[in-house]
Amino acid sequence: MYFEKHVFVCENLRQGGRECCAEKKSVELRGVLKRRAKEVLREAGLKRRIRINGAACLDRCEEGPVAVVYPEGHWFRLRDADEIERFATSYLKDGDLSAVEDLRLSDLHPTERPRG
């Protein structure tokens, strides 16, 4: 696999109508994430192949700012620098998904979720 983890952060900006991630500061948050992920991995002496890219709308606008990580297909809402720090340290560096459980969104598409 080319990247161990490939993170896409929605940076979509929409004028009027449905809300969007860019109006919730996702562009700035992606910048913070890129910088902190690089620092955290370097400080730990890890050479992980982790890529963090901006993305257009991921169609979860009301849940944003959203990010998705492949190959796992895990979805997150990352709202501020503290959440970014925990995501970079606990998840990207340590691989501890349980430490970021409160930041997660459902990984299932609404059509796949159990009805109840």
Ligand code: FES
């Ligand atoms: S604007 Fe971010 S998911 Fe649609």
